[in-house]
Amino acid sequence: xxxxxxxxxxxxxxxxxxxxxxxxxxxxxxxxxxxxxxxxxxxxxxxxxxxxxxxxxxxxxxxxxxxxxxxxxxxxxxxxxxxxxxxxxxxxxxxxxxxxxxxxxxxxxxxxxxxxxxxxxxxxxxxxxxxxxxxxxxxxx
Numbered sequence: 001x002x003x004x005x006x007x008x009x010x011x012x013x014x015x016x017x018x019x020x021x022x023x024x025x026x027x028x029x030x031x032x033x034x035x036x037x038x039x040x041x042x043x044x045x046x047x048x049x050x051x052x053x054x055x056x057x058x059x060x061x062x063x064x065x066x067x068x069x070x071x072x073x074x075x076x077x078x079x080x081x082x083x084x085x086x087x088x089x090x091x092x093x094x095x096x097x098x099x100x101x102x103x104x105x106x107x108x109x110x111x112x113x114x115x116x117x118x119x120x121x122x123x124x125x126x127x128x129x130x131x132x133x134x135x136x137x138x139x140x141x
Contacts, residue, residue: 032136053079057123087130
């Protein structure tokens with residue numbers, strides 16, 4: 001009976017091992033990050049086939065833990081469009097709703113920042129952050 005369990009255990013572990021696939025990791029470069037805290041941070045992931053921009057941010061929903069989350073912004077064009085929408089919301093001082101990365105994001109403008117929130121996530125960007133991000137995007141490849 002003991003040999004049966006050992007044989008089954010070995011067989012299951014070998015079959016699980018055969019499902020592991022090694023893939024080349026994507027290269028990345030930081031396009032922009034906050035000088036003060038390092039977050040939010042816009043990162044460009046790329047290889048021969050894929051090019052994607054990801055915005056990392058500290059989720060402000062939690063007071064006592066550091067929860068770093070991200071938004072996959074997709075292509076450079078989509079990324080620029082997203083930040084232009086944020087800038088437009090800031091300049092017009094109005095609230096907007098944006099669907100992005102399969103979530104509905106609510107943009108609310110206060111004195112000098114755009115508050116960005118969805119179910120369970122919340123962060124903000126200042127006008128200076130938006131200007132710096134758009135400038136960094138225009139200089140990047």
